[in-house]
Amino acid sequence: MRITNHRLEGIDFVPARWTGGTITPEIVVLHDTAGRLEKGNSARYLADNDAKVSVHFVIERDGTITQLVPTNRRANHAGQSSFHGRHGCNDFSIGIEIVNPGKMEAGGHGEALAWWGQVFHNDGKHEILHRQTPEHGPGVWMTYTPEQIAAVCNLLETLFRDIPTLEDITTHWYISPGRKVDTNPLFPLAQVRALVLGRDDPAVIEAEESSTEEPTATMLRVATSGSGLNMRRWPSFNPNVITSIPNGTAVPALRSGVFDGRSWSLVQYDGREGWIVNSYTQPA
Ligand SMILES: [Zn+2]
Known part of the structure; x- marks a missing residue:
């Protein structure tokens, strides 16, 4: 993969309605879509909606990547946020949305209830786990697919190689504490950061x-x-x-x-x- 003219070569580019002015990206913010899992659903919404939200990349359950905003333009993905004392992360970040239901409620027999009413099971197709962290609180969550993790790593390695101003990888829960819980606690953040940034080794953490x-x-x-x-x-x-x-x-x-x-x-x-x-x- 390669970034040319602020676009990831060889993947679908669907221009987002809410694309802002020029930015110099310094961090990457990872998100969950917290929505339906059907392919294309979240990408379509993030490309065109009345809520004024947008994001640079969407990663489907099967690992397909769609780009919606050029990497040097502002997208509306972080909202009220701050990273190491700097406010308004949209002004200096690239956003990646990973398709995932987000926080769910526990039902009987290992069921998980998504906010829009859909029920998921541990059925071989979806893996549902209980997790509680200080930042996420208690919840029931769906694991990311191996294809998604591989796509996130490939995309991050490409971004960090081709955009020299990029310095760090973070999550929405980290930059908007108390307000957001994405990515979910099952995302292997330490491993991804170690792989892409070559620091924060999981053993050290x-x-x-x-x-x-x-x-x-x-x-x-x-x-x-x-x-x-x-x-x-x-x-x-x-x-x-x-x-x-x-x-x-x-x-x-x-x-x-x-x-x-x-x-x-x-x-x-x-x-x-x-x-x-x-x-x-x-x-x-
Ligand atoms: Zn988010």
């Missing part, structure tokens, strides 16, 4: 989530029988060494946790953050 922050940065002094202690990207002995911290060095501990029965700390050293095993340190 897991370590962050299963450790606790040190109330005050405790100082630890490295004390091994060798020349130093390995600082690692995540708390395990897999090949993930960032650097070695020389014996006698005192480093601030930011987080701590127990992983596979060992106590680890996330520390800062030489301008970087990484994990060390506590048993080779002393309080400093």
Whole structure:
């Protein structure tokens, strides 16, 4: 895939009625359509409606991508939003809508009721799961298809390769907290960001989530029988060494946790953050 003249080559372009002025895209915002799953339904609506909404790309359940707005023009997908202190994300983002029913209500026998009255089952065609997160609240959600995840990754890799101003990938729930819950909790955001951006490795995120922050940065002094202690990207002995911290060095501990029965700390050293095993340190 390739972006030429702000368009994704070789895919359908259906011009949206609500296409705004020129923008310089810096982030990509991922959404759920929160609507019917039939192919073309959401794309048609997002191309032409009276609600003044639009988006750059729609990804169908079978992985088909449709473009509605050129990547250098404004679309109305984010509404009231802010990203790291900057308000009005439509002015600097590309929006991608993934076809998905959004938040559903639980019925009996594993049923899920969509807001428009349709009932979905765990029937081999649709996978329904209960999930609760602080950002989404409790709900019943439908998994994305493997074709959709592959299409999202391909599209993101193309966008980040061909649009040098792009810097980050986020979701509607992140930029409009309390107001929006898309993408749903089953979207593999950490893996997609790791793949496309080459950072926020899932193992690093897991370590962050299963450790606790040190109330005050405790100082630890490295004390091994060798020349130093390995600082690692995540708390395990897999090949993930960032650097070695020389014996006698005192480093601030930011987080701590127990992983596979060992106590680890996330520390800062030489301008970087990484994990060390506590048993080779002393309080400093
Ligand atoms: Zn949204």
